[in-house]
Amino acid sequence: MNIEQGISLRPYNTFHIEAIADHFVKVTNETELIDSIQTAHANNLEIYVIGGGSNILLTKDIHGLVILNEIKGIDILYEDDDVVHVKFQGGENWHECVMWCVEHNLGGIENLSLIPGTMGAAPIQNIGAYGVELKDVLVEVEAIEIKTGKKHIFSHDACHFGYRNSIFKLGQNGRYIILSVILRLSKNPVYNTSYGTIKEELELMGVHELSLLAVSEAVIRIRKSKLPDPTILGNAGSFFKNPTIAEDKFEQLRKWHPTIPGYKNEDGIKVPAAWLIEHSHPENATSWKGYRDRNYGVHEKQALCLVNYSDASGSDIFSLSERIITSVQQAFNILLEREVNIW
Ligand code: FAD
Ligand code: NAP
Numbered sequence: 277m278n279i280e281q282g283i284s285l286r287p288y289n290t291f292h293i294e295a296i297a298d299h300f301v302k303v304t305n306e307t308e309l310i311d312s313i314q315t316a317h318a319n320n321l322e323i324y325v326i327g328g329g330s331n332i333l334l335t336k337d338i339h340g341l342v343i344l345n346e347i348k349g350i351d352i353l354y355e356d357d358d359v360v361h362v363k364f365q366g367g368e369n370w371h372e373c374v375m376w377c378v379e380h381n382l383g384g385i386e387n388l389s390l391i392p393g394t395m396g397a398a399p400i401q402n403i404g405a406y407g408v409e410l411k412d413v414l415v416e417v418e419a420i421e422i423k424t425g426k427k428h429i430f431s432h433d434a435c436h437f438g439y440r441n442s443i444f445k446l447g448q449n450g451r452y453i454i455l456s457v458i459l460r461l462s463k464n465p466v467y468n469t470s471y472g473t474i475k476e477e478l479e480l481m482g483v484h485e486l487s488l489l490a491v492s493e494a495v496i497r498i499r500k501s502k503l504p505d506p507t508i509l510g511n512a513g514s515f516f517k518n519p520t521i522a523e524d525k526f527e528q529l530r531k532w533h534p535t536i537p538g539y540k541n542e543d544g545i546k547v548p549a550a551w552l553i554e555h556s557h558p559e560n561a562t563s564w565k566g567y568r569d570r571n572y573g574v575h576e577k578q579a580l581c582l583v584n585y586s587d588a589s590g591s592d593i594f595s596l597s598e599r600i601i602t603s604v605q606q607a608f609n610i611l612l613e614r615e616v617n618i619w
Contacts, residue, residue, distance in 0.1 A: 277301060277303065277308040277311050277312060278301065278302075279299055279300070279301045279312070279315060279341070280299070280300045280301070281298065281299060281300075282296055282297075282298065283296065283297045283300035283342070284296060285297050285300075285326075285329070285334055285338065285342065288326055288329045288342075288344060289326075289329035289330075289332055289333075289334055289512075290328065290329055290330040290392060290506035290510065290511065290512055291329075291332075291333055291334070291506075291510045291511060291512050291584050291590070291593065292510035292584055293333065293334045293510070293584065293588070293589065293590045293593070294334075294587065294589075295334035295335075295336060295337050295338060295590065295619075296337045296338070297324075297337070297338045297340075297341075297342040298321075298337070298338065298339050298340065298341075299316075299321060299340065299341040299342065300341070300342045300344070301341065301342070301343055301344070302344045302346050303343055303344070303345060303346060303347060303367075304346045304347060304348070304367070305347055306347065306455065309343065309345075309347065309420065309453065309455075310420070310425060312341065312343050313343075313420070313422060313425055313453075314425065315341070316340070316341040319341075321340045321341040322339070322340035322341070323340060323341050323343060323422055323450075323453075324338055324340055324341070324342045324343070324619065325342075325343050325345060325396075325453050326342055326343070326344050326345070327344075327345050327366070327367070327393050327394030327395075327396050327397040328369070328370075328392050328393035328394050328397070329393075330392035330393040330397075330506065330512055330513065331393065331397065331400075331401065331512055331513065331615070331616055331617055332512065332616065332617045332618075332619050333512060333590050333593055333594060333616050333617070333618050333619065334590045334619050335589075335590035335591050335594050335618060335619060336590070336619070338619065343453070345366050345367040345394060345396050345453070346367040347365045347366055347367040347396075347455070348365050348367050348368055349363075349364075349365035349368070349456075350362060350363070350364055350365070350368065350373070350376060351363045353458065357463065358462065358463055358464055359460050359461065359462055359463065360380075360382055360460075360461050360462075360463065361415055361458055361459070361460055361461075362377075362382070362458065362459055362461060363456050363457070363458045364395040364456060364457050364458075364459065365395065365396075365455070365456050366394060366395050366396025366397075366453075366454045366455050366456055366457065367394055367395070367396060368394060368395040369393075369394060369395075370388070370391050370392070370393050370394060370395055370397075370398055370403070371389060371390055371391065371392070373385070373395055374386065374388060374389050374390075374391075374492065375389075375492075377461055377488070378488045378489050378492050381463070381488060382461035382462065382463065382465075382488075383461060383462040383463075383464075383465020383466070383467075383488055384408075384412070384413040384459065384460070384461045384462055384465070385408070385410075385413060385459070385461070386465075386488045386491045386492040386495070387405060387406040387407060387408040387468055387471070387474075387491065387495055388403060388404070388405055388406075388408055388410070388495075389492040389493075389495045389496050389499075390495065390496045390499045390500070391403055391405060391513075392506060392513070395456075395457050396453075396454040396455070396456075396457070397454070398410050398457065399414065399417050399435060399437075399442055399444060399454060399457060400442060400444045400445055400454070401440045401441060401442065401445055401615065402435075402437040402438065402439070402440060402441060402442050404439075404440065405495070405499075406468070406471045406472060406474060406495055406498075407468050407470065407471035408468055409437070410437075411432070411435070411437035413459045413460050413461060414432055414435065414437075414457065414458070414459060414460075415431075415432060415458040415459060415460050416429055416430060416431050416432065416457075416458050417429070417430040417435060417454055417456075417457050417458075418430075418454070418455045418456045418457075418458075419444075419452035419453060419454045419455060420452065420453045420455055421451060421452055422450070422451060422452065422453060423451070427455070428452065430443070439517070439518075439520070439541070439546075440517050440615055465488060467486045467488075467491055468491075469486070469491060469494075472498070473498055474491065474494050474495065474498070477494040477495075477497055477498050478490060478491070478494050481493065481494060481497070502577055502578055503575075503577075503578060503581065504575050504577075504578070504581055504583055509575075509583050509584075509585070510583060510584030510585075510588075511575065511581045511582065511583045511584070512581075512582075512616045513580075513581065513615075513616075514549070514580040514581065514615050515580060515581065515582045515597055515614060515615060515616050516549040516553075516580060516597075516600075516601075516612040516613065516614055516615055517549065517612070517613045517614075517615045518546050518547060518548050518549045519546070519547055519549060519552075519610050519611070519612060519613065520541060520543045520544045520545065520546045520547075521544055521545055521547060521610060522544045522545075523540075523544055523545055525544075526538050526544070526545040526547065529547075529608060533555065536551065536555075537551055547610070549579075549580055549604075549612055550578065550579045550580045552604045552607070552608055552610060552612070553565070553574070553579040553580065553600055553603075553604060553612075554579045555607065555608075556600075556603040556604045556606070556607035556608070557603065558599065558603065564579055564600060564603070565577075565579045568585070569592075569596065570588070570592075571584065571585045571586045571587060571588045571592075572584050572585060572588035572592050572593050572596060573585065573596070574596075574600075582596055582597060590618075590619075594618065597614060600612070
């Protein structure tokens with residue numbers, strides 16, 4: 277274990293924002309992780325964990341110990357005729373785990389192909405896309421409590437998963453480091469192709485017989501056509517969550533905006549934040565979509581993605597997000613919530 281001083285975090289966040297970590301360590305096994313936690317405690321340093329850095333916005337230098345989770349490993353724990361329980365270590369790359377499942381013909385997470393980041397971060401916001409969420413396959417999470425260094429097992433129910441939410445984001449934000457995740461995967465997959473344009477993409481691909489590989493490939497193709505590649509253009513995916521509003525409020529809005537999309541869920545109607553952003557506008561321009569201010573802005577194809585064109589600061593992007601929140605609130609009286617973690 278090698279704790280370094282004054283390390284640039286630019287290579288470790290997909291927004292490519294410059295910020296300096298006073299102390300920084302890469303951990304590749306549990307012993308190194310526990311040693312790092314103890315060192316931080318002994319030196320009174322606050323701990324920050326990074327996986328792929330694809331869901332954080334750095335707005336300042338970090339005066340503490342940044343731990344980069346590189347703990348790898350994939351183990352099959354249980355298997356019968358229908359299901360397999362697989363334990364993935366938290367530092368495994370999420371998309372590589374999806375590909376591992378596809379190669380082993382294990383269904384459940386193929387719709388979550390190409391989401392950046394690590395397995396350990398996936399439960400934090402209950403990652404989701406194309407009609408599937410992590411909670412649909414999660415069995416349990418193993419985590420270390422930072423304060424005590426003790427291990428805890430969180431059953432599926434104990435994680436309190438919600439829409440882009442879990443206990444690790446709610447009351448217990450920053451209290452635990454997720455070590456590993458156990459997923460229940462299916463040997464007899466039920467393909468979920470009803471969402472968005474997956475079916476059309478499969479047709480375009482000339483697929484006549486569904487397979488995990490085909491569904492995964494369709495999702496990858498759709499994502500590549502719509503989303504900025506963070507290796508080329510700094511971003512952290514959707515900056516805001518899709519808000520859920522009361523049904524009567526939705527009906528009122530629909531009188532004024534007949535095209536407003538809405539999806540019923542257990543709490544009301546979920547409205548795509550991208551639509552709200554596209555239908556409000558900046559003070560000095562006609563649309564947020566494609567809006568650019570010096571070296572940062574809003575992606576031209578996806579109004580939910582804020583982008584760093586070169587060397588924007590985290591505070592530039594944060595204040596852009598504030599302007600967008602204000603403009604959506606003024607236009608629709610809906611308060612957008614940030615999905616990205618602000619550091
Ligand atoms: P980081 O950004 O490194 O960390 C995020 C938060 O989790 C931080 O608060 C961090 O401290 C904490 N954390 C990280 N690892 C651990 C750990 N082991 N234990 C405890 N806390 C930890 N998200 C979706 O849900 N669906 C999508 O479809 C999606 N698409 C995206 C597309 C793009 C192009 C990008 C850039 C992002 C996208 N995201 C999406 C967001 C992001 O990829 C996910 O939230 C992902 O799970 C973040 O993983 P990470 O390892 O990069 O987390
Ligand atoms: P999209 O297909 O254009 O749809 C816009 C929004 O409407 C989505 O956010 C989605 O909510 C909602 N939606 C669409 N069809 C729906 C349906 N049949 N049932 C319920 N809700 C529906 O979205 P997109 O921007 O291209 O993204 C595609 C998927 O990838 C989405 O699931 C999105 O969440 C995910 N994604 C997430 C991130 C991130 O950083 N979090 C980044 C990129 C893409 P949901 O978000 O609830 O699905």
